[in-house]
Amino acid sequence: xxxxxxxxxxxxxxxxxxxxxxxxxxxxxxxxxxxxxxxxxxxxxxxxxxxxxxxxxxxxxxxxxxxxxxxxxxxxxxxxxxxxxxxxxxxxxxxxxxxxxxxxxxxxxxxxxxxxxxxxxxxx
Amino acid sequence: xxxxxxxxxxxxxxxxxxxxxxxxxxxxxxxxxxxxxxxxxxxxxxxxxxxxxxxxxxxxxxxxxxxxxxxxxxxxxxxxxxxxxxxxxxxxxxxxxx
Numbered sequence: 558x559x560x561x562x563x564x565x566x567x568x569x570x571x572x573x574x575x576x577x578x579x580x581x582x583x584x585x586x587x588x589x590x591x592x593x594x595x596x597x598x599x600x601x602x603x604x605x606x607x608x609x610x611x612x613x614x615x616x617x618x619x620x621x622x623x624x625x626x627x628x629x630x631x632x633x634x635x636x637x638x639x640x641x642x643x644x645x646x647x648x649x650x651x652x653x654x655x656x657x658x659x660x661x662x663x664x665x666x667x668x669x670x671x672x673x674x675x676x677x678x679x680x681x
Numbered sequence: 682x683x684x685x686x687x688x689x690x691x692x693x694x695x696x697x698x699x700x701x702x703x704x705x706x707x708x709x710x711x712x713x714x715x716x717x718x719x720x721x722x723x724x725x726x727x728x729x730x731x732x733x734x735x736x737x738x739x740x741x742x743x744x745x746x747x748x749x750x751x752x753x754x755x756x757x758x759x760x761x762x763x764x765x766x767x768x769x770x771x772x773x774x775x776x777x778x779x
Contacts, residue, residue, distance in 0.1 A: 572692075573692070574689050574692070574713045574716065574747070575746075575747070576712070576713070576743075576746050576747060577687070577688075577689070577712045577713035578713075604691070604692060605689045605691055605692040605713070605716070608689075608716065608747060611747065611748040611749075612748055613748035613750075613751070614745075614746060614747060614748040615745040615746060615748070616745075616746040617742075617745070618741065618742025618743075618745050618746060619742045619743060619745075619746045621746070623746075625748075648691060648722065648723045649691065649716075649719075649721070649722045649723070650719070650720065650721020650722050650725075651721075
């Protein structure tokens with residue numbers, strides 16, 4: 558088997574807000590592990606998952622790890638495909654300017670099509 | 682009485698249920714429910730309606746953790762952990778809409 562064919566398209570679908578549950582942090586951990594295996598990684602943020610990328614998170618008061626700066630470090634692990642659903646941003650009164658990182662904003666139809674192209678989809 | 686909600690209004694029905702059933706009193710938003718205190722979301726009209734019946738509070742450390750402390754709907758009071766305890770002791774009963 559060639560090296561090329563061993564690369565699979567992985568999509569991580571993030572739908573939960575950060576801090577209230579462990580899902581967002583766990584997703585991030587698995588994303589970083591997957592990146593170490595040189596896979597084609599996409600991250601999707603929809604529904605309350607878009608809140609994970611919100612600027613200005615300060616977790617000192619709730620005494621938990623503030624993992625939000627880690628999203629800015631993903632670039633260094635060659636994870637550059639970050640997608641956000643437009644409808645989810647709109648419903649929450651957010652724009653790209655409110656987010657910690659540069660993302661590609663897709664409408665739900667385009668996002669659904671992208672999901673169909675994947676070899677592996679992991680849900681958080 | 683005191684009603685406590687800890688789920689995001691756009692991902693769960695907990696706050697909807699609370700506002701449907703509860704007639705008034707104190708409403709405290711904690712954890713992911715603090716997004717309901719945030720201005721500009723689809724939930725804002727429902728929250729503004731609730732402010733006519735409830736005294737609404739949001740927990741400061743949870744607002745800060747989620748980056749929404751600076752964008753609150755007018756009329757919502759911010760409390761710290763001490764204020765949380767005061768609300769619990771001031772009210773005869775308390776319902777957590779888990």
